[in-house]
Amino acid sequence: MGKKSRAKGNSQVETINQPAGEEANVKVPKKSLKWGILVVGALLAGVATVFALNFPGMSGVEKVKVVNGVVAIPLAKVSDGSAHFYRYTDGGKEIRFFVVKGSDGQIHTAFDACDVCFRDKKGYVQDGDSMLCKNCGKKFQTNRIGPHSIGGCNPSYLPAASDGRNVIVKASDLQQGTRYF
CATH class of the missing domain: 2.102.10.10 (Rieske [2Fe-2S] iron-sulphur domain)
Known part of the structure; x- marks a missing residue:
């Protein structure tokens, strides 16, 4: 099993080659994953802040x-x-x-x-x-x-x-x- 990286448009896409009999060439956009993690983190921080400010002490x-x-x-x-x-x-x-x-x-x-x-x-x-x-x-x-x-x-x-x-x-x-x- 090997990994290949190639550029597609403006985002990096990683292609993973699977052994025979399994689905091949699963593509995971790296930038999308990073942005998703950032968005979830920001949402969690926002919810915690709103909760802390709206419920006194x-x-x-x-x-x-x-x-x-x-x-x-x-x-x-x-x-x-x-x-x-x-x-x-x-x-x-x-x-x-x-x-x-x-x-x-x-x-x-x-x-x-x-x-x-x-x-x-x-x-x-x-x-x-x-x-x-x-x-x-x-x-x-x-x-x-x-x-x-x-x-x-x-x-x-x-x-x-x-x-x-x-x-x-x-x-x-x-x-x-x-x-x-």
């Missing part, structure tokens, strides 16, 4: 459960200055929120939604010391997230407390965010 969203009426998140997991995204399911409704330690040393908690853009269900992404609305592009300083930053496109405040080891969020407070999702 979903690649790093952790599911939490209520125990004795509260969700407890270890402080050690959220003390690195990065926003940590969580989801809680109540009656089939998924409620998303985030916890972040600000540069002020305080833990800040909010729903992954706001009063203005929540219908688009895009949420927020961290951008340095700010949270960026993925729908309208407005930035909000992490240190200002709290009970006094309400309304507009501010991350909707989610009350929380600490017992020294955990961030404690009441299930009843999480349920108040159902309307956003």
Whole structure:
């Protein structure tokens, strides 16, 4: 069995000679194969990008459960200055929120939604010391997230407390965010 290469038009075609009794001269256009691989790769990259941009923080969203009426998140997991995204399911409704330690040393908690853009269900992404609305592009300083930053496109405040080891969020407070999702 031997291989021959010959040019046909503007593309390279490889001809493979098969043993007697089998189909001979199978032609495989090399350029078409390369382009096909590139197109499939680009499509996969595009789908991954669209998925990542349209589902807020979903690649790093952790599911939490209520125990004795509260969700407890270890402080050690959220003390690195990065926003940590969580989801809680109540009656089939998924409620998303985030916890972040600000540069002020305080833990800040909010729903992954706001009063203005929540219908688009895009949420927020961290951008340095700010949270960026993925729908309208407005930035909000992490240190200002709290009970006094309400309304507009501010991350909707989610009350929380600490017992020294955990961030404690009441299930009843999480349920108040159902309307956003």
